Amino acid sequence: MDEIQRPLEAGEAGGDGPVVEVRDVHYSVHGRVIFKGLTLSAAKGKITAVMGPSGTGKTTLLRLMTAQIEADAGVINVFGRDVAQMGSQDVFAMRRRMGMLFQNSALLSDLDVFENVAFPLREHTDLTEPLIRNLVLSKLNAVGLRGAAELMPTELSGGMSRRVALARAVVMDPEVLIYDEPFVGLDPIALGMILRLIQQLNQALGITSIVVSHDVAELASIAHHSYLMADGRIVAAGTPAELARSDSPIVSQFMSGKPDGPVPFHYPAPDIVTQLLAGEGA
Amino acid sequence: MNGVLSFSLVAEALARLGRMTLFLLQLLVQCARALARPNLVVAQIYNAGGRSLVIIMLSGLFTGMVLALLGFNLLQRFGSQEALGFAAALALIKELGPVLTALLFAGRAGTALTSEIGLMNATDQLTAMKMMAVDPLRYVAAPRFLGGVIAMPLLTAIFDAVGLFGAHTIGVRMMGVDNGSFWSQMQASVGLNDVMEGVTKSLVFGFVCSLIAVYEGYHAEPTAEGVGLATTRTVVASSVLILLLDYMLIAAFL
Numbered sequence: 001m002d003e004i005q006r007p008l009e010a011g012e013a014g015g016d017g018p019v020v021e022v023r024d025v026h027y028s029v030h031g032r033v034i035f036k037g038l039t040l041s042a043a044k045g046k047i048t049a050v051m052g053p054s055g056t057g058k059t060t061l062l063r064l065m066t067a068q069i070e071a072d073a074g075v076i077n078v079f080g081r082d083v084a085q086m087g088s089q090d091v092f093a094m095r096r097r098m099g100m101l102f103q104n105s106a107l108l109s110d111l112d113v114f115e116n117v118a119f120p121l122r123e124h125t126d127l128t129e130p131l132i133r134n135l136v137l138s139k140l141n142a143v144g145l146r147g148a149a150e151l152m153p154t155e156l157s158g159g160m161s162r163r164v165a166l167a168r169a170v171v172m173d174p175e176v177l178i179y180d181e182p183f184v185g186l187d188p189i190a191l192g193m194i195l196r197l198i199q200q201l202n203q204a205l206g207i208t209s210i211v212v213s214h215d216v217a218e219l220a221s222i223a224h225h226s227y228l229m230a231d232g233r234i235v236a237a238g239t240p241a242e243l244a245r246s247d248s249p250i251v252s253q254f255m256s257g258k259p260d261g262p263v264p265f266h267y268p269a270p271d272i273v274t275q276l277l278a279g280e281g282a
Numbered sequence: 283m284n285g286v287l288s289f290s291l292v293a294e295a296l297a298r299l300g301r302m303t304l305f306l307l308q309l310l311v312q313c314a315r316a317l318a319r320p321n322l323v324v325a326q327i328y329n330a331g332g333r334s335l336v337i338i339m340l341s342g343l344f345t346g347m348v349l350a351l352l353g354f355n356l357l358q359r360f361g362s363q364e365a366l367g368f369a370a371a372l373a374l375i376k377e378l379g380p381v382l383t384a385l386l387f388a389g390r391a392g393t394a395l396t397s398e399i400g401l402m403n404a405t406d407q408l409t410a411m412k413m414m415a416v417d418p419l420r421y422v423a424a425p426r427f428l429g430g431v432i433a434m435p436l437l438t439a440i441f442d443a444v445g446l447f448g449a450h451t452i453g454v455r456m457m458g459v460d461n462g463s464f465w466s467q468m469q470a471s472v473g474l475n476d477v478m479e480g481v482t483k484s485l486v487f488g489f490v491c492s493l494i495a496v497y498e499g500y501h502a503e504p505t506a507e508g509v510g511l512a513t514t515r516t517v518v519a520s521s522v523l524i525l526l527l528d529y530m531l532i533a534a535f536l
Binding site: 104110 | 399400405406407409410411413414415416417422
């Protein structure tokens, strides 16, 4: 890893040290290696972007960070504690300090928008009904959907669902917000709104944000620190500007969106001429 | 080769039984907590029971009518057609009511439960709950399981009542069996033990059908095909187990 290709150190970029720290993590599924020595960290109060081509394990990384699955080797520290050493109660306590925005929003289909946002409050607090109402409406107002409080999830567009999910993710005032592909399938207006909301939540509330995505331009506009994942590890790290200046072939291919390069366009296959001729003889 | 295949099938069946037992233990722990939120359970009693009412009542009515027709034809040969009420009541309360209700429940409410939970899993709703530090076993699985267990005896009672109405309509109004004999023979011959046998069966079937439906939904592969397969497994496993347990319970009550 060269000078810009290093994980963030404690105190760097004005933060108070990493809230999430992944060290030398290895992970395989059914014999397929997903990570082989992955190392990265997310500084407190900053927006950290994790980028990479599709299928590199970005969502798997989030599942490891949130203790949904367990790494084969390596250490994942969240809020200073190793998630592998946590019991189920500790994991739930950790998750109460986190919020997560899912790629497909994951709104509860049998509850309306208001109840979806109120869900964590009803489950974890003894707040009175008027207080819950005020909190939910203020969060919905922040994402511009106060007027949609009575709609069911099936009545929402993709962008609206994402914003409701964001309101639900922040209703408990989490210390860390994790975004899984927040820009996928959004029109430019909805995308701009989500970008602005991520930035506002970070600036106004100081929420540590980890954004996993392959949308380079969008991430570059908001991230304080970026990682590029490929081949089961971090291949580049630094500020978006540093990554953009990198002359590494893989970084250059990803940042400029070239179809072929170190990350091949073709899935591994036999030579096409050989394969076609073999078909003719059959 | 066949021996290896048989061994692996038995091993897989045992492993599945073990997983289901562990799931049941976790579920029972969460049931105690779910009971503290009765509105969730009541909503699921409505989902599993209330929405099955029409199919249960229609099936009960036709079953009673068929029983009366066949019963009258058979009893008439021995000159004892007045015992029709007793025969229909015994058949409905002890056997047909619990078994047919359970089979219908597995086909309607069981599949609905499995596909609902399976789709919640496929759309990350269960993961979202876990990420909000809410155990989906408590919020999703336990209320649905309890709803099914409570709904089954109620549905069976309704099936029996409507079935008796059907038998009475055909036997008394169409076949001319004496109304007084129909009810008095039933009252004199059907005992509490018979009713308890029916209630026990419906409780056992409710427990088994709900457990299978919730388990299969919770462990369905999060794809369209996976949810479809899980739904099929729910119907097949429930139906076979209902008939197997029916035999065992009849033997136990004899």
